[in-house]
Amino acid sequence: MSNKVFAITSKCSLVVSMGDITLWKGDAIVNAANERMLGGGGVDGAIHNAAGPQLLEACYQVPEVGPRVRCPVGEARITDGFKLTSKHVIHAVGPIYSRNDSKCSELLEAAYMNSLRVGAEHGCTSIAFPAISCGIFRYPLIPAATIAVSSCIAFAKSSENTVKMLGRDGQIAQLVALMGGEADVRAMESSEPMSSVGYPVIVVYGYNSTGKSSSVLAALNTMKESNHATYTAFVDCTTIYNARQVFTDILRQIDPLARSQPDDVLAPFPTQSNGDGYHNLNLLGFVQCLCKIMMGLHTMNVPNVVIVLDNVDLLIARGFSDLLRSLCRLNDELSIKLRFSLVLITRGISLQLEKLLLPFVPTHVHFPLYTQEEISDILVDQLKLWEHERLFRAWVKYLHQLFEHDCHDWIEFRYMIIQLLPLFYQHCPEDGGYDPTSDQYKASYKQLVHQTQLRAKSLLQHLYHRNTTIESQAESASEERVHLPFGCLMLVLASYLSSFNPQESDAVYFSTAHIAKKRRKGGSSGAPKKMTKKQAEAVPQHLLGPKVFPLQRLLAIYSSILEEYDPPATLGLEADDLSTTLSRSEVFNHINVLTRMCLLQRISNLEDLDDIKLRCLADHEFIERISRQIEFPLENFLNQMA
Known part of the structure; x- marks a missing residue:
């Protein structure tokens, strides 16, 4: 049997073959089914005979969408392959051919396109088609083959240029429509197409992850x-500390001539200015530069400009409400x-943000x-x-019920799944061909659940004690280590200093700590400064209790x-570990971890994102243990006379 291969794109090929489709080895075969999906003649009956009675039972489980209709004409459904050599069976219903019906070609094309879409959603990378509707439905071979080939080519080219995010197709389509693009009505919850005019202010909000x-x-x-939008800019407000940085980032992303130039705006003391002229602009200069860029496009079309500000709640917390208000009326x-x-991306819509945006009538997209x-x-x-999709989905459903109240978001839940994944591989069959109604499947799943319960108890006790690369060779064997990421350890130390150092002493201690450190390294033998009587009688702050501090x-x-910490080489830290800038997600992840370990206490309400207040609950012995573990000079920074 010979095959003819035709390259559609760089990643996809179309193969024309002749043979028995029930013997084909791949991810999925397509069954030319009827609306009832309960078997029939031709290729439908051959596939059911080869797959065994389990396929018919699986088809019975597909819900009816109408009287005696499980899959309408032009649509597709998917089941397991059971005894077939392919993993899945995609049931597609083609039209009954009629010369007088102009919709036959559209329905046949929809059957092919929906089969490919369903297969792609289930991770199928190789799909075999029969000649749909060319049997008892009497569709002519040449027109049917033309539709089949053109449908495969169109789907392959559209899939190559489409960014897919599982579970978020509706939100992406809505965002495209709101920003002035063409909305994909099939991906949106609403069946009515949206007007592609571009909304001036769009607020994207939702929880972490x-x-x-x-x-x-x-x-x-x-x-x-x-x-639809050639000129876009995406600015992460986590690293924004003045308005000039916002203007510079926007202009350098929008201006085609400035995109290849280096960006040294974030340098603390830039020695020379960039040649693009975007390095030190106020609002008026920003507006003038933006107008100059747009007028230099030499195009008859009205340009569509989209500016995105991520973590905009952090921008408001730093006192840039006027800047945000100016951008809204730009x-x-x-x-x-x-x-x-x-486009404004925020974790939650605070009262301050809501009042600020109220005059601009924003539209909201919820995640x-x-x-x-x-x-x-x-x-x-x-x-x-x-x-092993069926068994894995049942196991994930059980774990979701087990860890629903212990995992903060789905990222932490995924971490738990990865930790327990070896258990799953021990109890799943190697060939993946199991029947969910068989006694062997039930016994295997019951044993998997039992072993998961035993493993989960110990895993929950050490949920956040994850392995890191922090391995000190000089570690004392008698002292237990704190297994937390390096960023978490430094955040614990910073929270302790925030709670036990008065705020007015921050500038003094953090500007002189490195001086004291250099003196110790240099072996200075100077006598310690003599304390006054009032200082000697003062009670140390760590005996009075921790104080509340803002984020x-x-x-x-x-x-x-x-910045002033010089870690020893034995810790094996990378350059990213010593970065002084934490992303918004990293900050909240670390804070959530420390809160669950009772090392931090959140005083403000969860809904209050404008003024987050915390308190350190770690005792002095624990802080000293962390300091010894990473060799951090805590005494240089701690105000003992607070």
Whole structure:
């Protein structure tokens, strides 16, 4: 049997072959089914005979969408392959051919496209088609083959240029429509197409690890590929400490001539200015430069400009409300005609942000928490467990119920899954061909659940004591180590200094700590400064109890001690570990970890993102143990006479 291979794209090929489709080895074969999905003649009956009675039972489990209809004409459903050599069977229903029906070609094309879409959603990379509707449905061979080939080519080319995020297709399509692109109505919850006019202010909000930033970036890429928005800028406000940085980042991303130039704006003391002229602008200069860029495009089309500010709540917390208000009314300030959209990404809509945006009538896009089914889809795709998909999904459903109240978000839940994954491999069959109704499957799943319960108890006790690369060779064998990431350890030290050092002494201690450190290294034998009587009688602050401190002060102290800390080479730290800048997600992840370990206490409400206040609950012995573990000079920074 000979095959003819035709390259469609650089990653996809179309193979024309003749043979028995039930013997084909791959991810999925397509069954030319009827609307009932309960077997029939031709290729439908051959596939059911080869797969065994389990396939018919699986088809019975597919819910009916109408009287005696499980899969309407033009749509597709997927089941396991059971005794077939392929992993899945995609049931597609083609139309009954009629010369007088003009919709036959559209329905046949939809059957092919939906089969490919369903296969792609389940991780299938190789799919075999029969000649759908060419048997008892009497569709002519040449027109049917033309539709089949054109459908495969169209799907392959569209998939190559499409960014997919499992569980977030609806939000991405909505964002594209709101930013002035063409909305994909099939991916959106609403069946009505949205007007592609571009909304001036779009607020994207949702909890941690819900895919907000990645989805906005995917929407921007879709806009660029479809030529609906060539001029875009994405600014992460985590590293923004003055308005000039915002203006510079936006202009250098929008201006095509400045994108290749180096960016030294964040340097503390720049010695020379960049040649693009975007290094020291106020609002008026920013508006003038933006107008100059737009007027130099020499295009008859109205330009569509999209500016995204990520972690915008952090921008408000640093006192840049006026800057944000000016960007919201930027469309009215410009002297040229353009479509402008400002996208604001935030973890939650605080009262201050809501009041600030109220005059601009923003539109909102909510990113809810991932459901258990969506988490299963993501994990199956990331861990490539399509061969054991049914058993894995049942196991994930059980673990989701077990860890629902212990894992803060789905990222932590994925960590738990990875820790328990060896147990799953021990109890799943090697060939993946198991029947969920068989006694062997039930016994295997019951044993897997029992072993998971035993392993989960010990895993929950050490949920955040994860292995890191911090391994000191000079460690004392008698002292227990604190197994936390390096960033978490430094954040604990910073929280202790924030609670037990008075705020007015921050500038003094963090500017002189490195001097004291150099003196000790140099072997200075100077006598210690004599204390006054009042200082000698003062009670140390760590005996009075910790004080409440704001999150901004914690991050400032964290950056200060990390800049002056000289870690020993035995810790084996990378350059990224010593970065003084933490992303918003890293800060909240570390704080959540320390809160669950009762090392930090959050005083402010969870909904209050503008003024987060914390208190350190770690005792002095624990802090000293961390200091010895990473050889941190705690005495240089701690105000003993507070």
